[in-house]
Amino acid sequence: MGRTTGSHSDITRPKIRAAALRLFARHGFAAVSMRALATEVGVQAGALYNYTPDKQTLLFTLLQDHMNDLLEACTSDAAPTALERLRHFVDFHIRFHADRPDEVFISYMELRNLTTENFATVETLRRQYEDRLEAILRDGAAAGDFAIADTKIATLAVIAMLTGVNTWFRAGGRLSLDEVITxxxxxxxxxxMAG
Amino acid sequence: MGRTTGSHSDITRPKIRAAALRLFARHGFAAVSMRALATEVGVQAGALYNYTPDKQTLLFTLLQDHMNDLLEACTSDAAPTALERLRHFVDFHIRFHADRPDEVFISYMELRNLTTENFATVETLRRQYEDRLEAILRDGAAAGDFAIADTKIATLAVIAMLTGVNTWFRAGGRLSLDEVITxxxxxxxxxxMAG
DNA sequence: GTCTATAAAAAGATAGAC
DNA sequence: GTCTATCTTTTTATAGAC
Incomplete structure (x- = not known):
């Protein structure tokens, strides 16, 4: 008793998502026309508007979903020491981002192409993720295990370093992801670390 | 004696450069039309083509000039120890990039909008800059001062961390640039550092 | 849900007057 | 060197048939 034969919604929708991620990451949001996207999906341009009211909403949905996935996957580690929780975070961050190079690239590159309101929404989610790491660093500093001048700066420095892996890492390269993480x-x- | 009255070349050219940097950084290369650029400069669209054969060459020139400026300014420090040279590099990198947020942003964001040939040229220059840091790290590791598993990875990790300052630092904010560098x-x- | 066809606006680039 | 005007192509988005 399933859906009608003519309904391709659950086939076409993920294809649009995948094609948009690939093309936006490769050429940039503004450089990808709805026609080019439709061609990649295998439909005509007009059909895309059954799935998104406009191009802007398509971009916003991709970024919002990515941030929600990130926050949901970043479970708080139950480890007792801040050092162990930091290790868990580093491992998680590198693996999660290495698995989604297009999402990550777009999330950093295309924020400027969001409307003001959509940008604020995504920015709030990103801040929440940073807060997870900042809490770990603050705990470690309070316990005297870490020596950090400014917790917020250390948070941003560590995240920038870790996310930088995505600019060069390719599976099958000189080093395995495990070696990189190490x-x-x-x-x-x-x-x-404190002295 | 001086140039002719009708020659606005040495006025308009730097204005185009500045406007292109500002607009490309703000909205992205593909999202900025030649008309929008002309409006920002204060001329009509057609006049821009007295200064660049096309939009692509304009972007390429901005990126190439930026990398050449970077390589020229990054003078090899004469300090005897790798640690001192590393300190010099960190200070230089943060200051140079903090002074040119638009150039830096575009250099990371718009590489994908370069033609294959132009991309290769810019990429070679970027590699040369990375090699400056890698040489310092290699020397320090050879001297036993540094403990680094893989020199290339450490190079990319440090550069990613340092360049990340540009994503959040604003002059007049909570911290001075000197404090950030410290x-x-x-x-x-x-x-x-080695243990 | 997808198609064809099209509307309406905007794009990169050029020609020729001044 | 800059202007106005224009050519040609491409863009986002919609309408209506199937």
Whole structure:
């Protein structure tokens, strides 16, 4: 008793999502026309408007969903020490982002193409994610395990370093992701540790 | 004696450069029309083509000039130890990039909008800059001062961390640039130092 | 849900007057 | 060197048939 034969919604919708991520990451949001997107999906341009009211909403949905996925996946580690929780965060951040290079790229590159209201929504979610790391660093500093001059700066510095992996890492390259994580964890750990 | 009265070349050219940097950084290369650029400059669209053969060449020139400025300003420090040269690099990198937020933003965001050939040219220059830091880290590791698993990864990790300052730092904010540099230097130093 | 066709606006780039 | 005017193409989005 399923859906009618003519309903391609649950096939076309994920295809649009995948194609948009790929093309926006490769060429940039403004450089990708709805025609080019439709061609990549395998439909005509007009059909896209069954799934999004306009191009802007399509971009916004991609970024919002990505941030929600990130926040949902970033479970608070139950480890007792801040050092262990930091290790967990580093491992999680690198793996999660390495799995979604297009989402991550778009999330950093195309914020400026969001409307003011949509930007504010995405920015709030991003801030929530940063707060997870900041809480770990604050706990470690309070316990005397970490030596950090300014917690907020340290948060941004660590996230920038970790997210930078995405600019060069490719699976099957010289180093495995495990090796990469090992070295980044070593650098992050040392950078915040007390003497 | 002087130039002819009708020649506005040395006035308009830098205005185009400044306007293009500002608009490309704010809205993205593909999202800025030649008409919008002309309006920002204060001329008509057709006049722009006295200064660039096309839009692509305009973008390429901005990025190429920026990388050449960077390489020229990044003088090799004569300090005897790798640690001192690293400190010099951190200070230089943060200051140089903080002074040119638009150039830096565009250099990371709009690489994908360059033609294959133009991209290769800019990429070669970027690689040369990375090599400056990598040489410092290699020297320090060879001397036993640094403990780094992979020099190339450490290079990219440090540059990503330092360039990340540009995503949030604003002059006149909570912290001075000197304070920011002090903390980043502390984190970078610790992250590469041997036990 | 997808198609064809089209409306209406905007794009990159050029020609020729001044 | 800049202007106005224009050519040609492409854009986002909609209407109506199937």
């Amino acid at each position: 070295q980044y964890w070593d650098m992050v750990r040392k950078s915040v | 903390q980043y230097w502390d984190m970078v130093r610790k992250s590469v």
